[in-house]
Amino acid sequence: MLRHPAPKDSTTLAMFLDAAILVVIAATRWHQLRHHDQQVAAAHQTLIHLQAAYDQASAEPLAALASRRPPRQTVDRHIRQLRQVIPDHVDQIIEDPAFDALTTALAEAEKAGHNASAVLTQALSQRALGNAHSPARALPWRIRRLADRHVPGPRAQAAAHAHNTAAPSTAPRPEQSQTRRR
Secondary structure (H helix, E strand, C coil): CCCCCCHHHHHHHHHHHHHHHHHHHHHHHHHHHCCCHHHHHHHHHHHHHHHHHHHHHHHHHHHHHHCCCCCHHHHHHHHHHHHHHCCCCHHHHHHCCCHHHHHHHHHHHHHCCCCHHHHHHHHHHCCCCCCCCCHHHHHHHHHHHHHHHCCCCHHHHHHHHHHHHCCCCCCCCCCCCCCCCC
């Protein structure tokens, strides 16, 4: 009989697989630079298998995250932050079914006292999104790992809260306030 892992186990597995994917991508690039063709081919095969395992393992925890989607005002603020930090990928991310999980991860990071834009920028520095299988599916785990690693002190939490809740300095452009299409 097939045993399904508990939701917490699935979350841990999804986070582990996401990290393993990052390691395999780095190894692939290292071998490419040294023209190790067999190792590159093996790394590509490994990456395909890891992505398939990740897709399966992440479905339930991403759905659980998405079910805790923050209020519309918070989602709109996160869309503005995404437009500032990663303008080239924002439409792809907003249209992705995992977008709600991403906004939840950002909201939870904020609740822990992090500046959402800073955590998002850090998460993006781990791997460029140009070749990401699904940016909206990878970013929640990166954000959660970063938010769990370092809990800001009270002053940093207060500053992050002030920054995260501040109204935008200018009226949002029409495309910034656009609601997500389903």
